[in-house]
Amino acid sequence: MAEELEETEDSLFEAPVMAEQERMVEAILFASAEPVSVAELNARMPHGADAAEALQLLRKRYEGRGVRLVKVGDAWALRTAPDLGFLMQREVVETRKLSRAAIETLAIIAYHQPVTRAEIEEIRGVSVSRGTVDQLLEMDWIRFGRRKMSPGRPVTFVVTEEFLDHFGLESARDLPGLKELRAAGLLENRPPPGNLPDGVGVPDEDDGPEDQSEMFEE
């Protein structure tokens, strides 16, 4: 600010005029739908005005602000500062239910951790898609555990703190056991009446096309 004052004093009698010219350039650039050249600015401003000088003052004024004066070809324009580009977006968050494949994979990891991918596939009876595991990793509900001391030293998966937090569990051991699940009717020995164990034992293909559609089921 002080620096600017000095500068204005330097320009002697024209000082107030130049400040006014700066206002004019500012207003024209703000309202114009396109960048404006110096010639055009001079043509629009009162006779004798020096748009080039006013532009320099304006450029300095906007230094470090949320908006900056930029040169576009031969013309000038006011643009929002590049580092604030993220403000020009608005994020809409949408919550969707996890797919059945992901839930089952997650359940197996929770009940059997640390568990390898091969073990998950064995339990589920179908292969586990990369996408499902990635999704759970990304959600921070599972993470890599220690490698198994078995041939190939496969990686294992375990559930995370975030997982426990989301499901309101103190530890994975708090998950209801098989006995409780059975008592709760979630583990039935008998097939549901009416139809055959469809829907209970359907081996769902992780990568199959129907699985994709399941991804977004409610």
Place this chain on the structure above:
Amino acid sequence: MAEELEETEDSLFEAPVMAEQERMVEAILFASAEPVSVAELNARMPHGADAAEALQLLRKRYEGRGVRLVKVGDAWALRTAPDLGFLMQREVVETRKLSRAAIETLAIIAYHQPVTRAEIEEIRGVSVSRGTVDQLLEMDWIRFGRRKMSPGRPVTFVVTEEFLDHFGLESARDLPGLKELRAAGLLENRPPPGNLPDGVGVPDEDDGPEDQSEMFEE
């Protein structure tokens, strides 16, 4: 959770953050031709930001500049200084000339809102054509307000944020002469004594005594 709390605490005590918030508000308002509400600003700015405070700083910063920060209803906008309008011939958009009926109807809605069509007709002494109302609706200067709690539950009209923006008003309460008109009783919905001829003093079913208190309530 704990991490997030820490972060918020940090930002509360960091001095330069408000200057940064001011830049952000500046950038967002600069990028928008429409007024932006404080809620929208806060939603777009990082968590914990206080747009209201940043706006005060910004308003001060733009005082006397070629562009200024104005309040429009609950929202804020940057607009060129009115005294520089002469530089902007190029930007002037020729608007359809409003008829006298439209202008008067607009003024009546602004000063008497929420107001029913019957009330407008009573004040003007003539029926309000559909075209007039449609034109004002189309220009986004008026909109439908709440229905009146009187027989027939007639719709009412109120002025919009666009109206305030167009005429440089902070709120409908800032309409010039509003206080004087109210003091003079000219904004009252005074029912005519007995019967007046049709179209002149039609005692319309909608006018209730509550009208005055309804004026500009939010």
Place this chain on the structure above:
Amino acid sequence: MAEPGAFDNVTSVDARRAAEALIVDVDGFEGPLDLLLTLSRTQKVDLRKISVLALAEQYLGFIERATTLRIELAADYLVMAAWLAYLKSRLLLPPEPGDEGPSGEELAAHLAFQLERLEAMREQAASLMARDQKGRDFFARGIPEDVTRTRRITYTATLLDLMQGYARIRTRDEFRPFTMDRDRVLTMEQALDRMRPLIAFAGDWTDLSSYLPEGWGSDPGLRRSATAATFAATLELAKAGDVEIRQGETFAPIQIRRKRKDG
């Protein structure tokens, strides 16, 4: 009441000439009230001091001359003329005994109020249009930047989903003798037996429908029975103070959760 001065004013040459000029322009008026307001200006007084009686005279004189000149007037002008003639008589004649209704003064006062209000609105309309206007005197940003809306999707699941998912897998491996001993009805006792252990894990609001036994959801008949039994069981549990029930609106999904016990 009539003020003699103002009344004389009407008969003055000036006023008559003005009124005659108006006739030519009769189409330019927006109805009788507008005409009355214009006429009232010839009285050259504040509207608050206007003589309504004189104004009525002016208006009636105007209508009369228009008729002589064979200018067709819209019906509402004539209705107003009739009313003003009535008003005039009310103002000039003493009220008849037992006459209900508003007095001439009250009617005159209201007309004066209407004129004053219309005049005020006209003035406000003019001053409104004289204000600095956007797009004429001040301007909005010429190069607005679009706000891009990005969609972020988060996925969620409940503990019940997890348990059911696990149960689904585990039951696959177990031996399932096919028995025919169950009919197509779920009893409330069965639903209750099923719900009791389950609700221990229902800390969050969960749709009642997710408590239906596996396999009872697809067939409409089974689903009806299971839903009814489960709902009845839920009411039973709520009565016992074990669960809370809520429903957002009519026909919205019914949701339940375990009732948190203090201590």
